[in-house]
Amino acid sequence: MVNHAKYGQAFKHVPIIVLGLLMIYPVLWLVSSSFKPNQLIFSEPGLWPSAFTLDNYVNGWRGFQGISFSRFFANSFAISVLSVLGNVITCSLAAFAFARLTFKFSKIWFALMLVTIMLPYHVTLVPQYVIFNELQWINTYYPLVLPKWLATDSFFILLMVQFIRGIPRELDESATIDGCSQKQIYFRMILPLLVPALITTSIFTFIWTWDDFFSQMIYLSDIRLFTVQLGIRALFDPSGSSDWGALLAMSTLSLLPITAVFLAFQRYFLEGIATTGLK
Amino acid sequence: MGTSRKSLAREQNATAYLFLLPWLIGFFCLTAGPMLGSLYLSLTKYNLLSPPTWLGLDNYVQIFTQDDTFSGSLMLTFKYVFISVPLRLAFALLVAVALNKGIRALGIYRTIYYIPSLLGGSVAIAIVWRQIFDGTGVVNKALSLFGIQGPSWISHPDYIVHTIVTLSVWQFGSAMVIFLAGLKQIPADLYEAAEVDGARKRNQFFSITLPMLSPVIFFNLIMSVIHSFQAFTPAFVIGDGRGGPLDATMFYTLYLYLKGFSFFDMGYASALAWIMLLIIGVLTAVIFVTSKYWVFYGDNKDGR
Numbered sequence: 001m002v003n004h005a006k007y008g009q010a011f012k013h014v015p016i017i018v019l020g021l022l023m024i025y026p027v028l029w030l031v032s033s034s035f036k037p038n039q040l041i042f043s044e045p046g047l048w049p050s051a052f053t054l055d056n057y058v059n060g061w062r063g064f065q066g067i068s069f070s071r072f073f074a075n076s077f078a079i080s081v082l083s084v085l086g087n088v089i090t091c092s093l094a095a096f097a098f099a100r101l102t103f104k105f106s107k108i109w110f111a112l113m114l115v116t117i118m119l120p121y122h123v124t125l126v127p128q129y130v131i132f133n134e135l136q137w138i139n140t141y142y143p144l145v146l147p148k149w150l151a152t153d154s155f156f157i158l159l160m161v162q163f164i165r166g167i168p169r170e171l172d173e174s175a176t177i178d179g180c181s182q183k184q185i186y187f188r189m190i191l192p193l194l195v196p197a198l199i200t201t202s203i204f205t206f207i208w209t210w211d212d213f214f215s216q217m218i219y220l221s222d223i224r225l226f227t228v229q230l231g232i233r234a235l236f237d238p239s240g241s242s243d244w245g246a247l248l249a250m251s252t253l254s255l256l257p258i259t260a261v262f263l264a265f266q267r268y269f270l271e272g273i274a275t276t277g278l279k
Numbered sequence: 280m281g282t283s284r285k286s287l288a289r290e291q292n293a294t295a296y297l298f299l300l301p302w303l304i305g306f307f308c309l310t311a312g313p314m315l316g317s318l319y320l321s322l323t324k325y326n327l328l329s330p331p332t333w334l335g336l337d338n339y340v341q342i343f344t345q346d347d348t349f350s351g352s353l354m355l356t357f358k359y360v361f362i363s364v365p366l367r368l369a370f371a372l373l374v375a376v377a378l379n380k381g382i383r384a385l386g387i388y389r390t391i392y393y394i395p396s397l398l399g400g401s402v403a404i405a406i407v408w409r410q411i412f413d414g415t416g417v418v419n420k421a422l423s424l425f426g427i428q429g430p431s432w433i434s435h436p437d438y439i440v441h442t443i444v445t446l447s448v449w450q451f452g453s454a455m456v457i458f459l460a461g462l463k464q465i466p467a468d469l470y471e472a473a474e475v476d477g478a479r480k481r482n483q484f485f486s487i488t489l490p491m492l493s494p495v496i497f498f499n500l501i502m503s504v505i506h507s508f509q510a511f512t513p514a515f516v517i518g519d520g521r522g523g524p525l526d527a528t529m530f531y532t533l534y535l536y537l538k539g540f541s542f543f544d545m546g547y548a549s550a551l552a553w554i555m556l557l558i559i560g561v562l563t564a565v566i567f568v569t570s571k572y573w574v575f576y577g578d579n580k581d582g583r
Contacts, residue, residue: 012377012380012382013382013383015377016374016377016378016382016388019374020388020391020392023391023392023394023395023449024391024394024395026395026404026407026408026411026449027394027395027398027404027407029407029411029417030403030404030407042410042413042415042416045417045420045421090301090302090305091302093298093299093300093301093302094298094299094301094302096298097295097296097298097299098299101291101294101295101298102288102291102295103291103292103295103296104292106295109299109303112306112311113302113306116306116310118505118559118563119310119314119556120505120508120509120552120555120556120559121509122509122532122535122551122552122555122556123313123314123317123552123553123555123556124309124310124313124314124317125313125317125535125539125548125552126313126316126317126320126539126545126548126549126552127312127313127314127316127317127320127549128309128313129539129540129545130316130320130327130545131308131313133327147305147309149301150301150302150304150305150308150309151301151302151305152305152306152309152310154302157302181294182291182294182295183294186298207397211400211401213401213402213511213512213515214511214512214532214536218536218540229401229402232402232403232406233402233516236402236406236516244410247406248406248407251401251402251403251404251406251407252403254401254402254403255398255401255403255404258397258398258401259394259397259398262394262397266390270389270393270456
């Protein structure tokens with residue numbers, strides 16, 4: 001009887017494990033293929049390489065037109081880090097105002113902020129491009145980073161507003177009695193308590209910026225400014241004459257930073273998704 | 280006293296607007312302004328080089344009466360949304376329910392199932408997809424083990440959209456995590472009471488789990504529809520980047536991109552963007568209006 005229950009428990013795991021392997025297979029295929037010589041990649045479906053090589057990484061890292069992937073990685077990191085800083089600073093400022101301060105028209109602004117969360121990016125795309133073009137900012141990182149410094153990812157404002165509302169107001173009141181100004185309350189009390197929400201904001205901003213392909217493609221055409229995503233896309237020739245080994249090796253590397261961030265901050269991640277429905 | 284309170288209020292006002300300043304600039308210069316700008320441009324012919332010339336509603340008339348690529352891309356995008364969103368949510372719900380039964384090592388499974396959502400938006404995974412679904416790729420090799428002759432998923436215009444759908448369904452992990460959190464909120468005594476009354480597992484699922492989870496399903500549904508409608512990278516990378524083969528990857532956003540940034544017909548692209556905004560708005564409104572028939576908010580505080 002005990003045995004039976006044990007088997008039943010193990011049995012429950014079987015479909016979940018099988019499905020899990022199926023889910024993870026494409027990622028494993030990518031990693032294992034990146035270590036195979038080019039002629040084996042498509043002839044050998046198994047995951048364990050029968051011949052092991054690092055040439056793909058050496059060839060891929062060389063990049064193209066004299067620009068190596070170290071440049072692309074550095075560019076992607078720069079854009080991502082600047083975006084994270086922008087979102088963390090400006091969204092938390094706005095969130096503090098919405099959650100704690102009383103001011104004229106606060107309800108209207110808050111409602112407008114909520115509406116912008118649902119807006120598709122494309123409806124502002126063309127005029128934004130026109131503006132950045134007028135400012136001669138095409139082929140610079142301003143169009144990618146500046147919006148984050150103007151808190152346009154209002155999603156994170158909402159996330160932080162909800163978080164701040166959970167912080168007891170008595171803390172603010174006692175601080176006010178002790179003579180703290182609103183600015184001091186923000187810097188000394190709210191920011192330190194807001195850290196979990198700031199971490200959630202940081203990791204999602206980092207990953208979305210790292211993965212962003214559309215706006216990078218629109219605003220960057222100078223190869224020296226290319227990001228990792230653009231570098232990979234440029235290596236890839238849809239007509240089929242790509243150096244597949246190099247392409248898959250660089251693809252594998254491109255996924256490493258976001259995987260590392262995910263594994264390091266898993267707890268914040270899963271809580272962030274669960275409480276706010278982040279993608 | 281009265282004046283000092285007034286000055287305090289004024290000071291608070293000033294501080295608040297100082298905190299809001301970056302957001303306000305962004306709102307006016309990067310969101311509201313450009314929105315009105317694209318509405319204006321949609322009524323003009325504009326190619327970035329010469330000033331816009333007024334067309335009135337010509338762009339819209341042309342889109343709705345003469346543009347077959349528009350109607351094709353709209354149908355394709357609807358097909359993608361209506362197949363991939365329900366499949367993805369169903370998968371997410373099913374796996375979440377299976378994982379929620381006090382299974383050991385839940386954390387590991389949750390991580391593994393979430394990884395596709397984490398990586399799925401990248402160019403790298405789109406390239407992998409193109410390769411494993413290729414005519415001689417891994418998927419067809421696996422199918423041939425069962426004696427099935429798989430079609431050429433990538434090069435045949437009838438099949439490539441299914442390749443893109445599987446990529447979307449594969450990323451069910453994020454919805455699953457939200458469902459798991461929702462399932463944890465359902466009070467256990469509901470199931471205990473059902474157990475006492477002799478309700479079967481299947482009935483428990485339909486009478487307790489689904490209704491109690493409906494607010495979460497509602498939320499997931501809205502976010503998935505809005506998000507799927509804007510899919511771009513998979514269509515761009517798995518297809519040839521120009522909508523081919525035979526416009527079978529001409530998703531709405533790809534068409535908009537090509538019109539605006541390949542042909543520099545930016546007035547036309549703006550009109551496409553406003554039509555997209557309206558469609559997404561209508562879809563969201565429909566889900567909202569129907570929600571009162573199927574979303575259950577409970578009649579007490581514990582109900583959510």
